[in-house]
Amino acid sequence: MRPRNIGDVILDVKNISLSFGGVKALQNISFDVKEHEVRAIIGPNGAGKSSMLNCINGVYHPQEGEIVYQGEVRRDMDTHHAAESGIGRTFQNLALFKGMSVLDNIMTGRNLKMKTGILAQALHLGPARAEELREREFVEHVIDFLEIQAYRKTPVGRMPYGLQKRVDLGRALAAQPKVLLLDEPMAGMNMEEKQDMCRFVLDINDEFGTTIVLIEHDMGVVMDISDRVVVLDYGRKIGDGTPEVVRNDPEVIKAYLGVGH
Amino acid sequence: MATKKNGPVIALGVVLGIGFVAPLLAGQPLGFFLEVTLGGLMAGVLYSLVALGFVLIFKASGVFNFAQGAMVLFAALALARLAEWLPGWVGIPAGLPALALAFVLATGIMIVLAMLIERIVLRPLVAQDPVALLMATLGVTFFLDGFGQTIWGSDVYKIDMGISKDPTIILESMFQGGILISKEDLVATVIAAVLVLGLAIFFQKTATGRALRAVADDHQAAQSIGIPLNRIWVIVWAVAGFVALVAGMVWGAKLGVQFSLAQLALKALPVVILGGFTSIPGAILGGLIIGVGEKISEVFLGPVLIKAFDLAGGGIENWFAYVLALLFLMVRPEGLFGEKHIDRV
Structure with missing residues (x-):
């Protein structure tokens, strides 16, 4: 187990709702991110994971709710200001x-x-x-x-x-950056590349103390490197907690494995 | 990797090369041939200057700035008139000192103009269709053409850089009669070369230059790593305005500052097609090729055509650039150095 040195809440997402026309991408999502932790957002395709990141770094502006970053409420900040205030990110489709x-x-x-x-x-x-x-x-x-x-x-x-x-x-x-948002950093990689990337993410977290919020599909990876995990499904939050808790949550298992009704 | 289809390009290059040396093969004296070539190169440098303005803006914002020619005219008018008025306003001696101060002021004017264009035209149209932006620059063109006359007047004005108009004869010992060159053209060439070198260093070696290239490459990604798009746009338009000012100064000194300067922009169009819309070296080389090609074909091909087909006269200079650009569009649409867009499917 790596030594953990987790601080106070640095990023607090409160009751965020985002919709595009009639499509509700995010519905009343709340979670927090603590300083120095590795926080994962997981969920099936279309769950709203990328939309969530896009709200945090100002690409989208949620219709409802607020994001508190370092004790300050931010509304309608654009990506440039987000970068300036210490929120860095990488992209799912390389940019x-x-x-x-x-x-x-x-x-x-x-x-x-x-x-x-x-x-x-x-x-x-x-x-x-x-x-x-x-x-x-x-x-x-x-x-x-x-x-x-x-x-x-x-x-x-x-x-x-x-x-x-x-x-x-x-x-x-x-x-x-103080907070680094990683949008599927390991998508499309082979096993070896994934291991390298995991090592880099953990090293960044350890050496620079950077808080990390990452989206990932590979459950094995997420469970190995995250301190806490948020689970989204169809724009709603269905689970939140340590990997062990989330892994055993019946709601989460249902969303991932599908259960006959 | 797909194999490149370079055949037609090479063929076109060979034809151009043969055309270039054909006058020599036909027995034209070397001295005269060099004189014509040199004259073409110098005219080409001036085309390059205007084309450079196009490329800068196209690279950074994907906007084809139709107004570049109007900016050249506007800047040249500002420079000529300020140099004329300043001695009366502040008691600065007329001539070079007044021109220098006028140059500084005109630079300021072009920067303010860049800010206004970004604020009033570009920002409201961000994320619109490229055609909308092209039309907007078309509007800016007509506005600047007219507004320039409103402020500065509509006569022909002189810019006096203090260089004698007398031609110089060089290499008299090597060729009979020597080679005739104009000092003014020589100075213009040096100015253009310094400007181009300066821009190249600015783009490659500085943080702002890097930000400009980043925006040109992918402006959404650039914005999300904290590069302010609006500021970058102001900077490119200001740099393009400065380039227009320099082009206006050297063209104005040569031909007088008049409405026809705005038409030069049309000459820059084949230049950027030849060189590639996104390439600064392309703009320079394209300008030189067209400058030389025009002069050679006008001086040597013209008389041949007249004799062979019993035509009325020359005028090759006027269409040569466009025909060449058309050929290039057929064999190499991305230009000599332009980026080829390969979309992954």
């Missing part, structure tokens, strides 16, 4: 900058931390150059951490899928 190198992709994640003005950068002034070097050093650290040194200059579009997922993670990590 990397395919034409750019691994290094450049991860550097863009660092852009938020860069403060010199555009004019200083354009003129290549000392402070801008020094900043670039400083941030580059941090990014190299991320690249080492994710073990993709050999691909530093490779355009992302040419890399194998499993490694692209790693670059996506690296880009989010470069911004040093």
Whole structure:
């Protein structure tokens, strides 16, 4: 068992409802995320998992309910502000900058931390150059951490899928987020790649103390690495608790295995 | 990997290459040939400048900015008129000092214009059909053409960069009569080269440049990692405005600042088709190819055609670029360096 050092609630989702026209994607969902924990959201296809993440990082604005982040109620914040306030994320369908190198992709994640003005950068002034070097050093650290040194200059579009997922993670990590949202980080991976990714997720959680909210299909993975699990089905919450509790919850078993009525 | 079908492209390249050296084979003197080529290259640099503005905006926002030509005219008008008025307003000596100050002010004006366009035109139309955005830039074109005249006037104005208009003759010892070049064109070429180099460094080596490329690649992803789209759009339009100002200055110095400058944008269209809509090196090379091709065909092919078919005259310069662009659309629609879009099914 890893030593756990879980803090107070950092993200509190309260009675969120989201609908698109007549389709109710999320209905009255509440759960909280504590600092430094690994929190999983699971559920069958179409359960509303990605919609939930999209609400947290401001892609969607729920019609009802509120999200409290670090003690502050956020309403209608956009993705850019979410990133600025320390919420990083990766994507289910990779959204990397395919034409750019691994290094450049991860550097863009660092852009938020860069403060010199555009004019200083354009003129290549000392402070801008020094900043670039400083941030580059941090990014190299991320690249080492994710073990993709050999691909530093490779355009992302040419890399194998499993490694692209790693670059996506690296880009989010470069911004040093407090809360990292991972949308199916292991989808489409083989066993070995999944094990690597699990190791990275746990290392990030341990070394940087980053709070992690992840969506995952692979139940084995979820049960192994999560501290607590939320279960969604058809936009409703049907379970919440430690992996052991959730695993034995009859509602959850019914949703996953199907039970004759 | 699918094998690339490069055959037609190579064939077109070979035909162009043969066409290029044909005058020499036909016995034209080397000195004159070089002179024409050089003249073409210099005109080409100016096409590249206008095309560069298109490419910058297209890359970052996927908008085909029809207004680039109008921006060139507007910037050139602002520059010419401010340089004329400033000595009277602040007592700065006319000539180069006034031009320098006018250049700074005109840069400011182009930046404000970029902000206004982003706020009034682009932001309300975000996520609309590309055709809507194209039409919007068409509107901006007519607005700027007219509004420019409202503020700055509609005569032909001069921009005096303080360079003599007298041609210089070089390499007299090598060729009979030497090679004639214009100092003005030479200065324009140097300015363009510096600008292009500066932009390349800005795009490749700075954080803002990286953000611009990121937005060009996938703007939703860029936004969710904290790159502010609106600010990036202002920056590209401001940079495109600055490029328009430089293009307006060198064209204006050469031809005088007048309404026909706006028509230059139409010349930039074949240039970007040739070079590829998303490629800065493509815009530059495309401009040079068209500049040289035009001049060579006008000077050498024209007389041949006239003789062979008993035609009235030249005018090849006017259609050469478009025919070449059309051929390119057939054999290589993404242009020389453009990104080929492969959609996975």
